[in-house]
Amino acid sequence: MLLLLSSKFVNVLVPFVFKHAVDCLSGETPLLLSDTSPTVAATTMLISYGLFRATASGLNELRSAVFAKAALSSIRDVGVRVFRHMHDLDLSYHLGRRTGALGKAIDRGARGIQFILTAMVFNLFPTTFEVAVVTGILYYKYGVAASTIALSCIAAYTAFTFAITRWRTQFRIQMNKADGRAASQATDSLINYETVKYFNNEEREAEIYDKLQAQYEEASIKTTTSLAVLNFGQAAIFSVGLAATMITVANQVAAGLIDPATAAHVLETSGINSLAKSLTVGDLVLVNGLLFQLSIPLNFLGTVYREVRQSLIDMSTMFTLLELSPTVRSLPNAPNIHIDQSNSSVEFRDVRFTYYSKDPKDSLLKPGKFICDGLSFKVEPGQRVAIVGGSGAGKSTIVRLAYRFFDVTSGSVLIGGQDIRSVNLDSLRRSIAVIPQDTVLFHNTIFYNLQYGNLKATPEEVYEAARLSNVANAIERMPHGYDTQVGERGLKLSGGEKQRIAIARALLKKAPILIYDEATSSLDSITEHVCF
Known part of the structure; x- marks a missing residue:
């Protein structure tokens, strides 16, 4: 301050x-x-004059430097909070979201917070203070007429700016929606690069993207055109106010430079402040300088108001994400699950389960058909059980229910004799290692993806897990070995290599329960025999 x-x-x-x-x-x-x-x-x-301008600029930059740490720290805290919350949400939410649109929403929300803070510190408070000071100076030195004209000009300028900016906001919202759709489409298309190539659909993808960009272009043109209207109106109002104020002060200056009789007549007929007799040509320059100095922050008023409105919308979108509550969560003060070698049974007891999906007509969640309908079985400690069924029969659903990605519709799932809904969710998931059907790797090194199963594992333990999953030889033949970058989603590796890495990191987790969800679907029979 x-x-x-x-x-x-x-x-x-x-x-x-x-x-x-x-x-x-x-x-x-x-x-x-x-x-x-x-x-x-x-x-x-x-x-x-030069020194004062340099000092003012230096103080402004120092203010920016001091403010940066506080602002960026707040943005970082909110960003981490949203990121944590995204990981706390249910799998059902993430199965239905679009990665590109979600990323845009979080990014815009964070930038919105930064802009709100910046606008208050660098525009709203400083401009209000400067308007008050300049108006006070005009009143003290040049009387009521000059200060009233200047203040009326600023009020008209502000009212016009707010009105036009509210009208323009609809175009900005349309532009952002179109931008989000285009970004989501581009992300989805590039993630599925191989699929596009397999079916020679490059032109179709380009056509879809072009249509979305055309929608963005149309909204952007409306935004730009309305901005021109705003800028012209602002310039016209400010020019009229500046000219009127300058004429008022010029009359006072002229009254102070002409003969006393004429001066008295001018002062009497115009109602000008009696201080006019001491005014000089420099006062005209002073008024011009003060008003033009105000024009700089006022020129940004429309942008600031528009961006503040947009930032509030973006922040609302981001904070709406924070209001989403996970349906699968631990009960308050839920105890940790207790499992040992003699107490690690897995039991499904009369389980019924169905997936819910949004009805496009009313956006309400509607149940589908039952994937599990009265399912009951028990796997004893130390026992290996294979669940066999056709595609879509519900094998992966059983894995998700055991890991409590979803809660059963009715019935119960018990591990070690304990209902998994009554124990701490984190402790439950630490007790189960899953090798998923579709292995997706982080865009990082092979070593990073292996160690992800147990971040405390030593390099020797990582290498041993790779050996047990029969992937060590393949890794060591690569030019960079364990430091090889796997590419986005692990696309640089073969399906078999990805599955063996998934097996290795599941082994590193050292959980008492290990679940394979068709984990060898990409392995040949020899490698499968070695692994199991």
């Missing part, structure tokens, strides 16, 4: 110094420089 007040105070002083420089050149030398020549006095004033 001190830096804010200091920078604005110095900013307001700059036109005063320039006024005195003009007065020196017109023979009105300030009292402090009365013993020097007009040229020296003017030069001194102009040097001071």
Whole structure:
């Protein structure tokens, strides 16, 4: 706050110094420089003018530097909070979301917070303070007429800006929606690069993307055109206000320069402040400088107002994500699950389960057909059980229910004799290692993806897990070995290599229960025999 007040105070002083420089050149030398020549006095004033401008700029930049840490720290905290919350949400949410649109929403929300903070510190508070100071100076030095005209101009400027900006917001919303759709489509298309190539559908993907970009273009043109209307209106209002204020002050200056009789007539007929008799040409320069100095933040008023409105919308979208509550969660003070070698049975007891999906007509969740309908079985500790069934029969659903990605519709799932809904969710999932049917790897090194199963594992343990899953030889033949980058979603590796890495990191987890969800579907029979 001190830096804010200091920078604005110095900013307001700059036109005063320039006024005195003009007065020196017109023979009105300030009292402090009365013993020097007009040229020296003017030069001194102009040097001071440059120093004051540099000081004001320096204080503004210092304010930016001090503010940056606080603002970025707040943005970081919110970003981490949203990121954690996204991982807390159910699998059902992530199965239905679009990655590109979600990323855009979070990014816009974070930038919205930054802009709101920046607008308050660098525009709203400083501009309000500067308007008050400038209006006070105009009133004190040039009377009610000049200050009223200037204040009316600022009020009209602000009202016009807010009205037009509200009208323009609809175009900005349309533009953002179109941008989000285009980004989601591009992300989805590029993620499925191989599928596009397999079916020679590059042109179709380009056509879809082009249509979405055309929608964005149309909305963007409306946004740009309406911005031109806003800018012209702002310029017209400010120009009229500036001219009216300058004419008022010019009359006062003229009244102070002409003969006393004429001056008295001008003062009497115009209602001008009696201080006019002491005004100089420099005062005209001063008023011009003060008002033009105000024009800089006022020019950004429309942008700030629009962006503040948009930032609030973006923040609302992001905070809506925070309001989403996971349906699968631990009960308050739920105990940790207790499992050992003699107490690690897995039992499904009369389980019924169905997936819910949104009805496109009313967006309400509607149940589908039952995937599990009265399912009951029990796997004893140390026992290996294979669940066999056709595609879509519900084998992967059983894995998801055991891992509690979803809660059963009715019935219960018990592990070690404990209902998994009554124990701590984190402790439950630490007790189960899953090798998924579709292995997706992080865009990182092979070593990173292996160690992800147990971040505390030593390199030797990682290498041993790779050996047990029969992937060590394949890794060591690669030019960079365990430091090989696997590419996005592990696309640089073969399906068999990805599955063996998934097996290795599941082994590293060292969980008492190990579940394979068709984990060898990409392995040949020899490799499968070695692994199992």
